[in-house]
Amino acid sequence: MATAVKKKTAEDLPEKVHVWPYLVRLEFLCSLIVIIGLAVWSIVIDAPLEEAANPTKTPNPSKAPWYFLGLQDILVYFDPWFAGVIAPVLIIVGLMLIPYLDVNPKGNGYYTYTERKFAIWVYSFGFLVLWIALIIMGVFLRGPGWNLFMPWQYWDPHKVVALVNVDLPYAFGFRDYWYSAAFGFSVVLGYFILGTAGYMFLERKAIKNVGILRMLLKINLLLIMIGIVIKIVLRLAFNIKYIMVTPWINI
């Protein structure tokens, strides 16, 4: 009475498996590979040690540790209070807020692009372009004076770069100090107000479900991120230095 043995398929397998041995052996294997890789890497390549610290001898260029070079590169476009203090704080706070701002219930626990295109675009742009690409640029392309050098170019410490940048109010013909300040201030304020208002209008049906505070936070964090890109483009394409100049703060 031999019954035909059905061939096992993926559906027949139990949904849950024992951690021992199935996960533990993977972890063990993975640990082995990582530790061997680390040991071999460490035997082959020595950690750098330059000459003793000397506070009277500033190297040119002076670079932060590589993982902060994205932020250091933003310094070209923003003052230290923003690039070195506010931007990192906003990045950390913004990352923490992600689960509370992204209310899309889809895509929880699996890879999907189509169900959450916008979220994936924003995060990938922030991470891959604004963080990783700027780091790569900072490590390999920034030479003496923080000037841009192509990999095949000699890092000439005497490279002459024309300083032709002007502030946005100046480019628009404002010459009086306070009129310029007022103009710059209205541009920055207008950008955030119009951006927020436009978003709220387009998404007005969602306000009831998503909540007004959530939407305000989301759009303003996004506007800051886009604003950084706008400022970079304005500098590189139109030589604009500051958008807003006041006695206390410049943007």
Place this chain on the structure above:
Amino acid sequence: MANKPKIPNIAEIMADLKSGKLWNDLAKKFTESQVWTSSFRHGYADTPRNRVLQIASNVWLHLHPVKIHRHALRIKFTWCMGGITFLLFLSTVVTGVILMFYYRPVGEYAYFDMKYLQYDVPFGMLMRNMHRWAAHAMVITVWLHMFRVFLTGSYKPPREFNWVIGVFLVTFTLLLSFTGYLLPWDQLAMWAVTVGTNMARGTPFLGHEGPFQEFVPLISPRYDARSVLLGGSLVGPPALLRFYVLHCIFIPLVAGALMIVHFWRIRKDGGISGPL
């Protein structure tokens, strides 16, 4: 004469050796001894009961659940990055403790201790290399872990809080790496940390070059957000000591505590994420 112990002849011993009985008896003697049974609380035969006990009765492994979803085994899903980050952290702890035996965070000694480590201490160079490369690798793997968690939407309910803990851990990873960057006390270290900490000068209200600092009394190059970090107005010996203490004691303790919460919350939030 009946009590006389039986002396096995050589033929019997050879037979036992050939059949494996000798080894089985020996193994049994060991595994049924008091020392063995008090140390290991489960058998090794591959039974479902033992598979559960291997995890549940082992203090190191019981971080795991005894069973997981099949999909959680797929490297394509997890990229293994969280685990690798933790492993690299452990590597830096081990190598870091060894380095601490030889390194003194004092302006006069620090750089020469580095030279001593590199040229005189047996395996000193290897320990230093492993420490530095593991630290750099950890920065990369923690970013990739975060990217994977984002792409799989694993921060969504009920895991929001663990994502927040994770963001703290990313920050502490960078701070650990940054504070360690100063310790070699060479030009690379001093100026990278100078560039990094100079940013604190621009802190609004609290940095002596920051906006609105004129409205806060007592803010000066010697007393502002940056001098709190450095213990002075430039990167000098007080900064070296401060960074050393932060690097070896304070941040590892805080990060370690947060790691415990992070791992515990994975379990409490329903295990590793997956399609519902």
